Amino acid sequence: MTMKIGGADLARRYGIPLFGSQYCGDIKQKKVHDLEKEKMSCNIDEMIAAGRLHYFHPDKIKQALKEGYVPCKYCIGNNRRKSLLK
Secondary structure, three states: OEEEEOOEEEEOOOOOOOOOOOEEEEOOOOEEEEOOOOOHHHOHHHHHHOOOEEEOOOOOHHHHHHOOOEEOOOOOOHHHHHHHHO
């Protein structure tokens, strides 16, 4: 799946280290990101370079929430974020 960001397409990441996962977490910030809706503000490349990447098993938002991660306001959005945190 691809998305438009500032006129450019960002494709879901199927290579190393994300291997097509839909969700990943930032260990330092305890935020979960939806890689199908990734925004530049998510700073996924920075998170990977700093070694802060976390995978969820199963690859579901509910698993991330169980592990104490908070949904990212950029890629998950405030409305969906509020409903998930109820």
